[in-house]
Amino acid sequence: MIPRYEPQKIEGKWQERWAEGHLYEVLEDNSRPKWYELTMFPYTSGDVHIGHWYAMAPSDVHARFKRMQGYNVLHPMGFDAFGLPAENAAIRRNIHPFEWTMKNVQNMRSQLKSMGAMYDWKREVVTCLPEYYRWTQWFFLKLYQAGLAYQMEAPANFCPTCQTVLANEQVINGLCERCGSEVTHRKLSQWFLRITRYAEELLDFSRIEWPEKIKIMQENWIGKSEGMEVSFSADCGEVKVFTTRPDTLFGVTFMVFAPEHPLVPNLATQDRLREVERYIDDTQKRSEIERTSLSRSKSGVFLGSYAVNKVSGERIPIFISDYVLLTYGTGVVMGVPAHDQRDFEFALQFSLPIKVVIAPLDYDGEDLTCAYTGPGMMINSGQFDHLPSEVARERMSDFVEKRGYGERKTIYHLRDWLISRQRYWGAPIPIVHCPGCGVVPVPEKDLPVLLPPDAEFKPTGDSPLRRCPSFVNTVCPRCGAEAERETDTMDTFMCSSWYFLRYTSPDADSCPFDPQKLAHWMPVDQYTGGAEHAVMHLLYSRFFVKAMRDTGILGFDEPFLRLFNQGTIVVEHAKMSKSRGNVTAPDDYVSKLGADSVRVYLMFIGPWDEGGEWNDQGISGISRWLKRIWNLISGGRESSPPYDDRRLIQMTHRTIKKTTLDIERFHFNTAISALMEFTNYLQGAKGISPEGWDEATSTLLLLLAPLAPHISEELWERTGHKYSIHTQAWPKYEEGLTQEDQVTLVVEVNGKVRDRVVVPSSIIEQEAKDLALNREKVKSHIQGRRIDRVIYVPKKLVNIVVS
RNA sequence: GCCGAAGUGGCGGAAUGGUAGACGCGACGGUCUCAAAAACCGUUGAGGGGAAACUCUCGUGUCGGUUCGACUCCGACCUUCGGCACCA
Numbered sequence: 001m002i003p004r005y006e007p008q009k010i011e012g013k014w015q016e017r018w019a020e021g022h023l024y025e026v027l028e029d030n031s032r033p034k035w036y037e038l039t040m041f042p043y044t045s046g047d048v049h050i051g052h053w054y055a056m057a058p059s060d061v062h063a064r065f066k067r068m069q070g071y072n073v074l075h076p077m078g079f080d081a082f083g084l085p086a087e088n089a090a091i092r093r094n095i096h097p098f099e100w101t102m103k104n105v106q107n108m109r110s111q112l113k114s115m116g117a118m119y120d121w122k123r124e125v126v127t128c129l130p131e132y133y134r135w136t137q138w139f140f141l142k143l144y145q146a147g148l149a150y151q152m153e154a155p156a157n158f159c160p161t162c163q164t165v166l167a168n169e170q171v172i173n174g175l176c177e178r179c180g181s182e183v184t185h186r187k188l189s190q191w192f193l194r195i196t197r198y199a200e201e202l203l204d205f206s207r208i209e210w211p212e213k214i215k216i217m218q219e220n221w222i223g224k225s226e227g228m229e230v231s232f233s234a235d236c237g238e239v240k241v242f243t244t245r246p247d248t249l250f251g252v253t254f255m256v257f258a259p260e261h262p263l264v265p266n267l268a269t270q271d272r273l274r275e276v277e278r279y280i281d282d283t284q285k286r287s288e289i290e291r292t293s294l295s296r297s298k299s300g301v302f303l304g305s306y307a308v309n310k311v312s313g314e315r316i317p318i319f320i321s322d323y324v325l326l327t328y329g330t331g332v333v334m335g336v337p338a339h340d341q342r343d344f345e346f347a348l349q350f351s352l353p354i355k356v357v358i359a360p361l362d363y364d365g366e367d368l369t370c371a372y373t374g375p376g377m378m379i380n381s382g383q384f385d386h387l388p389s390e391v392a393r394e395r396m397s398d399f400v401e402k403r404g405y406g407e408r409k410t411i412y413h414l415r416d417w418l419i420s421r422q423r424y425w426g427a428p429i430p431i432v433h434c435p436g437c438g439v440v441p442v443p444e445k446d447l448p449v450l451l452p453p454d455a456e457f458k459p460t461g462d463s464p465l466r467r468c469p470s471f472v473n474t475v476c477p478r479c480g481a482e483a484e485r486e487t488d489t490m491d492t493f494m495c496s497s498w499y500f501l502r503y504t505s506p507d508a509d510s511c512p513f514d515p516q517k518l519a520h521w522m523p524v525d526q527y528t529g530g531a532e533h534a535v536m537h538l539l540y541s542r543f544f545v546k547a548m549r550d551t552g553i554l555g556f557d558e559p560f561l562r563l564f565n566q567g568t569i570v571v572e573h574a575k576m577s578k579s580r581g582n583v584t585a586p587d588d589y590v591s592k593l594g595a596d597s598v599r600v601y602l603m604f605i606g607p608w609d610e611g612g613e614w615n616d617q618g619i620s621g622i623s624r625w626l627k628r629i630w631n632l633i634s635g636g637r638e639s640s641p642p643y644d645d646r647r648l649i650q651m652t653h654r655t656i657k658k659t660t661l662d663i664e665r666f667h668f669n670t671a672i673s674a675l676m677e678f679t680n681y682l683q684g685a686k687g688i689s690p691e692g693w694d695e696a697t698s699t700l701l702l703l704l705a706p707l708a709p710h711i712s713e714e715l716w717e718r719t720g721h722k723y724s725i726h727t728q729a730w731p732k733y734e735e736g737l738t739q740e741d742q743v744t745l746v747v748e749v750n751g752k753v754r755d756r757v758v759v760p761s762s763i764i765e766q767e768a769k770d771l772a773l774n775r776e777k778v779k780s781h782i783q784g785r786r787i788d789r790v791i792y793v794p795k796k797l798v799n800i801v802v803s
Numbered sequence: 804g805c806c807g808a809a810g811u812g813g814c815g816g817a818a819u820g821g822u823a824g825a826c827g828c829g830a831c832g833g834u835c836u837c838a839a840a841a842a843c844c845g846u847u848g849a850g851g852g853g854a855a856a857c858u859c860u861c862g863u864g865u866c867g868g869u870u871c872g873a874c875u876c877c878g879a880c881c882u883u884c885g886g887c888a889c890c891a
Contacts, residue, residue: 216806217806220807220886221886243891325890325891328891329891330891332891336891342889342891534886604815604826605816606815609808610809613814615815617828618814622827625827669826670817670826672826672827673816674825674826677826744822746822751821752872788871790871799871801871801872
């Protein structure tokens with residue numbers, strides 16, 4: 001009597017045994033090559049849903065696979081625990097963010113444990129605990145000492161609902177990423193990190209193997225532009241503009257300042273002052289979404305003053321308009337309406353001259369209906385006339401530099417990283433403001449600056465910590481005078497920019513990490529996670545590592561050598577979200593069908609990087625398959641001589657090969673289908689020797705072990721093997737044994753399949769061709785026609801070309 | 804608007820220049836059963852011809868091209884999804 005496959009009975013049992021036996025605890029071990037396989041840690045949102053499993057189960061499979069291949073594998077897990085949603089949820093439920101978050105951590109930890117992953121839970125990190133954020137603060141101090149952290153009064157994106165400042169990355173189409181409110185602006189003194197200093201190095205991907213898509217997204221985000229900074233003479237002095245089109249310098253007919261530009265009050269004439277002030281006011285009130293709406297026609301105000309274009313000697317009027325951004329370039333643009341669409345629209349609006357300086361092909365001097373941005377022949381440009389614009393661009397740049405009117409310059413779209421948050425639930429910025437000494441960093445020995453548990457954290461637009469006197473009031477570490485603490489907390493991306501370092505030595509309490517252990521494990525060999533972190537987390541982490549390398553505390557350039565982005569799992573054709581009500585929890589499936597079925601099904605849906613649709617019926621196919629394996633292996637096999645294992649051996653080696661290559665490249669779906677085919681074969685196989693059978697079924701279990709760790713462990717034990725299957729070596733294949741001794745040769749006439757013939761794989765070309773030409777089915781198709789040529793593809797086909 | 808990915812049976816998908824639809828789901832038929840479920844066996848891209856063994860035609864978003872041969876390579880377009888977007 002075969003015992004039934006009851007995953008509920010075996011999964012918990014093995015999870016306990018693995019934990020008791022410390023099967024997944026990992027230590028540095030120089031006898032084996034190391035492999036650091038990291039999955040992006042989850043945000044402590046409350047529950048683990050199928051999307052978390054989709055991110056974690058496949059990377060666990062890959063990590064297990066690497067371990068069986070002989071690597072010493074570090075595969076840790078932790079929780080990203082600071083941040084706005086925790087605070088918002090806590091406010092709604094009237095419970096403290098710490099309590100709410102730690103409850104979620106506990107809940108999520110136990111849900112994740114049900115997955116049966118090989119996480120070494122001794123290495124868990126939780127970013128909101130003082131023993132962790134102490135080091136987040138320490139990193140801030142290091143950045144400060146290196147001159148990479150600075151404070152600046154700046155107009156910041158502000159969400160009126162969340163009552164907080166947002167980074168540019170958190171503003172989506174002018175809306176708050178979290179709550180969807182329209183973002184407005186506020187002027188606040190805030191902390192920035194000088195990521196722009198690393199813009200050029202961050203564009204260098206030569207040391208890492210990342211998906212093209214992510215590299216392109218980072219490139220676009222960094223947004224390198226090469227051009228010139230050119231000086232114009234305005235009434236109040238020199239004004240610099242940035243342009244990527246120095247070839248259009250003769251076409252400048254006006255100049256536009258960003259409304260908030262500090263020189264604007266000096267440039268506005270008395271009679272224009274009121275109108276100018278009103279426009280600046282309007283701009284500030286207008287939301288980002290309104291301001292950037294492309295359908296809106298260009299607005300602006302003439303300042304009443306003029307500038308001189310030194311290159312052409314022409315006098316041009318100066319305007320302000322909200323289409324010019326203070327934060328990009330110099331905050332001033334030269335208006336070239338003929339060759340820039342935005343300038344063109346502005347010129348139409350204000351009836352400004354449109355001077356064509358680059359003639360499109362077939363240009364007959366007529367008025368343009370839109371800006372011409374392509375290359376062409378220079379006209380109306382003095383000594384540069386008749387040059388192709390590409391040539392003129394260089395000549396003009398040389399000319400401008402020689403005369404001292406300006407210089408070539410490269411600028412970036414990337415801005416410095418704003419890390420100040422006017423919120424409670426984050427790591428406090430370790431700075432003291434002293435009336436005498438000014439900005440004073442908290443000494444390292446005084447870290448952590450603890451988040452006071454009793455602060456009122458409900459949002460008021462002001463930092464909650466500001467209203468907590470016991471926190472604010474302190475003494476200056478330098479002079480001992482009464483002073484105040486910085487009350488802003490840090491962006492949570494600060495916490496996630498170094499967590500992968502902490503896993504290497506999570507218990508270190510006199511430093512953020514043990515340098516030797518760090519050197520042993522870092523960099524991460526394989527990082528996996530969602531593409532939504534392409535330009536934030538992944539860019540910030542790279543910056544962190546480079547900055548720390550330059551301060552001498554790290555010895556490598558990149559945190560993540562290889563990156564793989566999984567796709568999104570959808571339910572009912574839609575992304576899972578609470579508002580849609582389609583959040584699918586794995587727990588029910590786990591208790592009904594087992595974690596192994598859920599794991600395998602998620603990987604079987606389709607290619608991991610493309611995501612897929614969760615389907616309740618689909619998972620039953622996987623459940624059936626595991627049950628078939630169970631019955632097949634625990635049922636044993638009766639067979640009598642004569643035996644012939646040749647086909648079995650070939651199938652075994654082919655399956656090992658396919659599974660090995662596919663898991664290596666994260667093609668789990670095809671690896672699983674290969675294992676299914678092998679199962680189907682074993683079910684029907686006849687005349688197998690007992691030894692051959694044992695060999696084949698053990699191999700099947702070993703290949704299944706990373707995918708379905710529980711059932712494979714159970715069957716491994718039941719077939720009399722030594723604990724544990726997860727410490728066994730990955731099966732090896734012999735290329736020679738994967739070869740077929742017979743192949744099906746396809747016979748085509750003019751590219752159409754007309755016949756198939758089974759031949760020994762050793763067949764030579766002439767034999768194959770002769771055979772093909774003499775097949776009955778083929779003869780009828782070539783009868784009475786001339787044979788032009790016969791194409792032979794070894795072991796594949798013969799194609800007879802007739803006319 | 805710009806950048807990127809993807810379009811294949813009823814469904815998820817496989818095949819990266821050589822048998823299109825592996826594997827799985829669903830559906831249909833059968834075995835077992837008083838019956839059902841489960842399990843097992845078989846059929847399953849569309850259309851035509853044939854009593855049948857079989858056989859022919861069409862078929863991978865659309866249109867064109869390269870090739871003996873195209874889901875696969877090239878060109879143009881359409882659709883869907885992701886990202887960026889007044890970046891001078």
